[in-house]
Amino acid sequence: xxxxxxxxxxxxxxxxxxxxxxxxxxxxxxxxxxxxxxxxxxxxxxxxxxxxxxxxxxxxxxxxxxxxxxxxxxxxxxxxxxxxxxxxxxxxxxxxxxxxxxxxxxxxxxxxxxxxxxxxxxxxxxxxxxxxxxxxxxxxxxxxxxxxxxxxxxxxxxxxxxxxxxxxxxxxxxxxxxxxxxxxxxxxxxxxxxxxxxxxxxxxxxxxxxxxxxxxxxxxxxxxxxxxxxxxxxxxxxxxxxxxxxxxxxxxxxxxxxxxxxxxxxxxxxxxxxxxxxxxxxxxxxxxxxxxxxxxxxxxxxxxxxxxxxxxxxxxxxxxxxxxxxxxxxxxxxxxxxxxxxxxxxxxxxxxxxxxxxxxxxxxxxxxxxxxxxxxxxxxxxxxxxxxxxxxxxxxxxxxxxxxxxxxxxxxx
Amino acid sequence: xxxxxxxxxxxxxxxxxxxxxxxxxxxxxxxxxxxxxxxxxxxxxxxxxxxxxxxxxxxxxxxxxxxxxxxxxxxxxxxxxxxxxxxxxxxxxxxxxxxxxxxxxxxxxxxxxxxxxxxxxxxxxxxxxxxxxxxxxxxxxxxxxxxxxxxxxxxxxxxxxxxxxxxxxxxxxxxxxxxxxxxxxxxxxxxxxxxxxxxxxxxxxxxxxxxxxxxxxxxxxxxxxxxxxxxxxxxxxxxxxxxxxxxxxxxxxxxxxxxxxxxxxxxxxxxxxxxxxxxxxxxxxxxxxxxxxxxxxxxxxxxxxxxxxxxxxxxxxxxxxxxxxxxxxxxxxxxxxxxxxxxxxxxxxxxxxxxxxxxxxxxxxxxxxxxxxxxxxxxxxxxxxxxxxxxxxxxxxxxxxxxxxxxxxxxxxxxxxxxxxxxxxxxxxxxxxxxxxxxxxxxxxxxxxxxxxxxxxxxxxxxxxxxxxxxxxxxxxxxxxxxxxxxxxxxxxxxxxxxxxxxxxxxxxxxxxxxxxxxxxxxxxxxxxxxxxxxxxxxxxx
Numbered sequence: 007x008x009x010x011x012x013x014x015x016x017x018x019x020x021x022x023x024x025x026x027x028x029x030x031x032x033x034x035x036x037x038x039x040x041x042x043x044x045x046x047x048x049x050x051x052x053x054x055x056x057x058x059x060x061x062x063x064x065x066x067x068x069x070x071x072x073x074x075x076x077x078x079x080x081x082x083x084x085x086x087x088x089x090x091x092x093x094x095x096x097x098x099x100x101x102x103x104x105x106x107x108x109x110x111x112x113x114x115x116x117x118x119x120x121x122x123x124x125x126x127x128x129x130x131x132x133x134x135x136x137x138x139x140x141x142x143x144x145x146x147x148x149x150x151x152x153x154x155x156x157x158x159x160x161x162x163x164x165x166x167x168x169x170x171x172x173x174x175x176x177x178x179x180x181x182x183x184x185x186x187x188x189x190x191x192x193x194x195x196x197x198x199x200x201x202x203x204x205x206x207x208x209x210x211x212x213x214x215x216x217x218x219x220x221x222x223x224x225x226x227x228x229x230x231x232x233x234x235x236x237x238x239x240x241x242x243x244x245x246x247x248x249x250x251x252x253x254x255x256x257x258x259x260x261x262x263x264x265x266x267x268x269x270x271x272x273x274x275x276x277x278x279x280x281x282x283x284x285x286x287x288x289x290x291x292x293x294x295x296x297x298x299x300x301x302x303x304x305x306x307x308x309x310x311x312x313x314x315x316x317x318x319x320x321x322x323x324x325x326x327x328x329x330x331x332x333x334x335x336x337x338x339x340x341x342x343x344x345x346x347x348x349x350x351x352x353x354x355x356x357x358x359x360x361x362x363x364x365x366x367x368x369x370x371x372x373x374x375x376x377x378x379x380x381x382x383x384x385x386x387x388x389x390x391x392x393x394x395x396x397x398x399x400x401x402x403x404x405x406x407x408x409x410x411x412x413x414x415x416x417x418x419x
Numbered sequence: 420x421x422x423x424x425x426x427x428x429x430x431x432x433x434x435x436x437x438x439x440x441x442x443x444x445x446x447x448x449x450x451x452x453x454x455x456x457x458x459x460x461x462x463x464x465x466x467x468x469x470x471x472x473x474x475x476x477x478x479x480x481x482x483x484x485x486x487x488x489x490x491x492x493x494x495x496x497x498x499x500x501x502x503x504x505x506x507x508x509x510x511x512x513x514x515x516x517x518x519x520x521x522x523x524x525x526x527x528x529x530x531x532x533x534x535x536x537x538x539x540x541x542x543x544x545x546x547x548x549x550x551x552x553x554x555x556x557x558x559x560x561x562x563x564x565x566x567x568x569x570x571x572x573x574x575x576x577x578x579x580x581x582x583x584x585x586x587x588x589x590x591x592x593x594x595x596x597x598x599x600x601x602x603x604x605x606x607x608x609x610x611x612x613x614x615x616x617x618x619x620x621x622x623x624x625x626x627x628x629x630x631x632x633x634x635x636x637x638x639x640x641x642x643x644x645x646x647x648x649x650x651x652x653x654x655x656x657x658x659x660x661x662x663x664x665x666x667x668x669x670x671x672x673x674x675x676x677x678x679x680x681x682x683x684x685x686x687x688x689x690x691x692x693x694x695x696x697x698x699x700x701x702x703x704x705x706x707x708x709x710x711x712x713x714x715x716x717x718x719x720x721x722x723x724x725x726x727x728x729x730x731x732x733x734x735x736x737x738x739x740x741x742x743x744x745x746x747x748x749x750x751x752x753x754x755x756x757x758x759x760x761x762x763x764x765x766x767x768x769x770x771x772x773x774x775x776x777x778x779x780x781x782x783x784x785x786x787x788x789x790x791x792x793x794x795x796x797x798x799x800x801x802x803x804x805x806x807x808x809x810x811x812x813x814x815x816x817x818x819x820x821x822x823x824x825x826x827x828x829x830x831x832x833x834x835x836x837x838x839x840x841x842x843x844x845x846x847x848x849x850x851x852x853x854x855x856x857x858x859x860x861x862x863x864x865x866x867x868x869x870x871x872x873x874x875x876x877x878x879x880x881x882x883x884x885x886x887x888x889x890x891x892x893x894x895x896x897x898x899x900x901x902x903x904x905x906x907x908x909x910x911x912x913x914x915x916x917x918x919x920x921x922x923x924x925x926x927x928x929x930x931x932x933x934x935x936x937x938x939x940x941x942x943x944x945x946x947x948x949x950x951x952x953x954x955x956x957x958x959x960x961x
Contacts, residue, residue: 275533277525284511284522291509295523295575296494408512 032397041235053379054370063369065251069324070365071358072262073098073336076317077343078350078357079269080310086273086352087306088286088299088409090144093133093151094314095340101126101318102336103159106328107166109175115323118175122319123312129155130311134304141413152340160330170330177326181260182253199253206241213237258320262358265313269354282306286407289414299414314340345394348404367393422485424449424583424614425470425501430479432465439465441638442479447583447631452605452615454629454646456622458658462638463618467585470616471503472496483583502576503585506592508568512561516554517543520575546574551607565690566597570604577613584608586617590624591715594692602628620713622654622920634658655916669867669889675704676739678844678875679725684734686720686899694720695731696899702844702875707866709890709907710879713919717899718879719761722848725877726758727751738844752781757842759834759850761879763826767833770822774812777821778803778836802839810835811861827858834862838869845869848879863889883915897921 043052077094084091104125109118133151136142160170167173186192213234252259273279281302284292289299322328322335329335343357346364350356367390375383427445431438439462447453455463468474470481472490481488483499490496493503510519521539528535543556552570560568569589576584590598605615605628619625625632626646633643634657642657679702686695694717702708712718723729725736727748736744738754746754760766768777779788779799787798803817810831812824821829834850847866851859866889870876880886886893886907893907895918902918918924 271533275536277527277531277534280514280518280522280525280534283514287511287513288509291511291519291522294493294509296497297523405513 053377054374063366063373065255066369066372067362067366068251068255068259070368071361072256072258072324073317073321073339074343074346074361074365075262075358076265076320077314077340078347078361079265079354080313080317081343082269082273082347082352082354082357083282083306083313084310085347085410086286086407087282087303088289088407088412088414089134089137089303089307090148090411091130091133091151091307091310092145092148092344093129093155093340094310094343095336095338096152096155097126097129097311097314098318098321098336098340099152099155099159099334100129101315102322102334103162103172103328103330104315105319106172106175106322107162109323110173115176115178119178119316119319119323122322123315126315126318127308127311130307130314133311134307137307137413138300138303141415144411156334159328159334163328163330172328172330174326175323178257178323180254180256184257195253209237210241256320256324258324261316261320265316266354266358269313273354278302278305283407285414286409289409293414293416299416303414317343349394349398351404352407363397364390364394422449423447423482424484425616426482427466427470428480428482430466430469430481431477432462432469432474433477439638440469440476443635443638443640445633445640446643447614447616449614450609450612451630452609452617452628454625454632455616455618455635456620456625456632456654456658457635458620461635463635464587465638466635467503467587467616467618470496471501471585497576497579497581500580500582501585502579502581502583504569504572504576504587504589506587506589508572510560510568510571513559515557515559516563516567516571516574517556519560519571520546520578522575524579543574543578546577550574550577550604550611552604564597565592566594566600569593569597569601573604573608581613583614583616586615588618588620590619590621592690594690598624622651622658625654626651651917651920651922652913655913655920658916670871672705672871672873674706674891675873677701677703678739679877680735680737680740681725682735682737684721684724684736685732686717686724686729687732688720694899695724697734698896698900699734700877700894700901702877704843704873704875705870706891707870707876707878707889709886709893710877710896711883711886711893711915711919712881712896714881716896718848718881718896720899721896722758722761722846722877722879726756726760726846749784752840753785755841755843757837757840757845759837759845759847761848761852763829763833768821768829771820773820774807774817774824774832775799775803777832778806778817780836782840806832806835806839809839810865831858831861834865838865842869842874845874845876846879847876849881850878851880851882851885859885883912883919887912887915895919 039054043054046052077098080097081091081094101122103122105118105122107118108121109115112118129151133147136147136150137144163170163172185195213230213236217230217234271279273282281292281297282305284295284297285299285302285306292302293299317339318336321339325335342364343361346361347357349360350358371386371389374381374386374389379386423446425445425447427443429442429444430440431442432440441462443462443466445455445466455466457463465474469476470490472493472495475489475491481490483501488495488499490499490501496503511522514522517536517540520543521534526535526538526542527533528538540556543554546552547554547556547570552574554567554570554574555563558567560571563571569592573584573586589601593601602624605617609615609630617628626649629646631643632646632649632654634641634654636658644653679700681701682699684695684698685693688694696717698717698721700708710718710721720729724731724734727743727746727750731744734744735742738751738756741754743751743754743756752758764770769780775796776799779794779802782788783794788795788802800817806812807815807817812828812832812835814824821832824832830850830852834847837845845866850866851862863885866876866878878886878889887910888907890907892904893910893915894901894904895915896902897919898921902921903924905915905918914924
């Protein structure tokens with residue numbers, strides 16, 4: 007018992023430790039970088055900090071994240087149950103088109119959104135039957151899902167609209183539009199927003215006043231600078247994040263938040279979530295406990311269809327159009343979703359954060375290309391990928407479910 | 420005692436071509452520990468699988484709690500209060516102890532939506548305290564030892580309301596200390612009215628832990644005895660039984676020089692246990708050196724260290740005087756070491772390859788089969804054909820995939836390939852395991868031919884009769900050490916059985932030396948075909 011256990015324990019601790027160290031190291035590096043940028047506004051660091059701490063970057067990161075995060079959540083459920091669903095890209099494509107088409111037909115955004123979800127779920131159901139019932143190779147079936155959608159959606163658009171791109175429909179409202187329009191809640195929120203803005207401004211005013219008051223005093227100067235910096239950060243968090251990004255964010259961003267929370271709860275706190283995890287780790291254990299493994303896997307794969315469908319619908323509806331040229335408007339988001347959940351170690355929150363990091367870097371990269379920072383744009387364009395690789399190396403190994411990708415046949419002999 | 424907890428009446432279970440259980444009666448009293456003792460293939464696991472609903476008996480009835488039952492699935496058995504702890508645990512590694520115990524039966528709240536984690540944890544703590552189990556409910560399975568995992572499996576069965584617990588070879592994966600802990604747990608369980616049946620092939624364990632012992636041999640119940648009224652000798656005799664005669668002509672040969680010399684070999688297995696402990700042996704030209712023992716006593720590690728599959732912690736291995744201890748597999752093959760591995764499907768053959776390809780495994784890198792980086796398939800084909808015809812492999816077609824051959828033919832093919840290498844030393848591990856009688860005789864003849872040609876043979880087998888009939892010297896291994904090295908002709912099976920159970924002889928033999936000529940001149944009087952001796956690893960996967 008003893009030695010073996012101790013060795014294993016130690017291994018686990020080390021693993022955890024490396025993750026923790028990586029987090030601390032990145033945090034420290036980021037803080038140092040921010041301080042550098044704030045102290046020397048004219049340099050590249052200054053520009054970067056300026057860009058990072060802007061409402062635009064955050065809100066576009068959030069917007070870019072929506073389809074990726076939702077598809078990643080779907081992928082988590084499927085793979086945790088033991089079925090690797092690399093067809094997420096296809097599910098996004100089919101739902102993106104379905105949502106626009108149904109909205110165009112009915113004029114109702116919610117019907118359109120639902121239709122996208124249904125389209126994706128149907129395709130996922132096909133995938134589930136092929137993999138679970140007919141024991142097809144999950145990777146090949148997943149690629150087939152992608153290719154089917156990649157061919158079908160632009161083709162349908164061509165037939166219906168005469169072009170790979172559909173007509174435009176109206177887009178869902180932002181959170182501000184929805185909530186501020188409500189009778190009482192809207193007023194309350196308005197007050198809160200102005201209070202928050204006022205608070206942020208007040209903090210900065212006080213800090214600046216302090217700086218002026220102590221001007222010329224040598225030692226106090228540094229201290230005050232620190233206070234001013236902190237005040238600036240508080241102002242940023244309150245005004246830029248809360249007000250700027252969140253209030254103006256589209257409702258689908260909130261849907262995503264909700265789904266991340268629900269997925270986490272579902273996976274780690276419900277009976278179904280436990281069965282999903284057991285099904286992907288040791289289906290035989292689940293089977294001998296009297297739970298039908300196939301049924302759990304069906305449910306998980308269908309759920310991946312529902313979640314990806316939300317992602318695809320949100321993607322096309324927020325832009326008001328489905329564009330079907332080349333890799334379509336989905337353009338690899340389903341595959342990035344796979345990276346995101348692997349990166350987040352199959353944890354819904356982890357997948358969300360890693361998507362946000364990636365989307366944030368992507369948004370940053372776009373802004374930086376527009377500004378002249380003295381680095382060729384071609385190099386800037388690869389920074390998100392380089393960063394992802396660096397972070398991956400720091401975070402360490404992802405733990406893949408033991409039985410992922412393996413067919414399970416119940417039966418006693 | 421009132422009504423027995425479990426009663427099996429005239430259970431017969433046939434598989435195509437095999438009778439695994441033949442009218443077996445078994446009565447297990449409530450609140451007792453009952454050991455099911457027997458060799459590998461004696462039908463112990465089959466019998467318990469019938470009780471657990473995994474197999475439907477061909478004939479006979481299962482009575483639990485005085486009521487006749489027909490279990491269609493383990494679920495039915497669980498509902499009737501029978502829980503089974505398999506040799507390979509059914510646990511989800513990254514989940515906690517509590518999560519595993521309650522899996523499938525989670526207490527819930529919020530209208531069945533969420534798992535009531537506090538209640539689950541509380542129930543698990545209560546359960547383990549009640550039976551005096553030392554288990555951390557929040558530890559992850561992957562972080563706890565095998566012994567704790569086993570306790571989790573027992574708790575899982577108890578959580579589901581099991582009254583009768585069936586454990587399949589529970590000690591096979593445990594360290595000696597863990598075995599003691601397990602037996603304490605079993606005693607506590609029966610004190611509280613539970614009934615325990617455990618399968619074992621170790622008679623010492625049966626005598627220590629059980630109240631009653633039932634011995635199975637060749638699918639039949641050959642005796643049920645109370646543990647405190649029997650002796651090791653009696654049990655050994657029941658297990659081994661009287662054996663049918665198998666004639667092996669073993670002509671006298673002159674032993675030549677030492678071929679293999681192993682000194683001070685020590686090997687640690689993956690559990691960190693010393694599987695081979697400071698062991699020395701030597702094999703001479705024209706000699707068959709047999710190693711007998713209950714499986715799992717270090718035979719595999721011994722063989723794999725000699726053949727270069729595992730690295731020994733200590734000791735030296737010399738072949739014809741050359742030190743091979745740090746040499747690779749390839750270098751050992753080139754030095755003249757052939758190897759018939761224990762598991763032909765895992766180690767001996769590539770199942771998806773044709774026989775032609777399998778025939779050159781191990782020689783694929785060198786002439787005559789490889790030249791200038793290319794394989795000479797014509798040569799390989801000729802070679803494969805000759806192995807197939809000489810060793811009577813059926814179907815006689817070298818293009819057949821190895822996986823399409825029957826086990827006996829696969830084995831003949833592996834033996835053929837290894838013998839055709841023209842070795843100076845053959846290491847043969849269970850060369851006739853799972854092989855029909857005709858093939859057994861054939862393989863035995865080939866081994867003796869090789870011996871007559873002056874090849875040294877290290878023969879490891881759990882079939883007592885086999886090693887006894889073939890060996891010139893016979894070592895009995897127990898817990899990684901040779902208990903004794905004997906002349907097989909002068910030793911009875913009962914004596915060997917006791918040695919295999921770890922009982923040292925009064926006059927300690929000197930392992931690895933002496934016995935130069937004895938046993939070589941006269942074939943043993945009686946010996947036999949099929950008695951196996953137990954199997955620790957596979958659990959008799961019939």
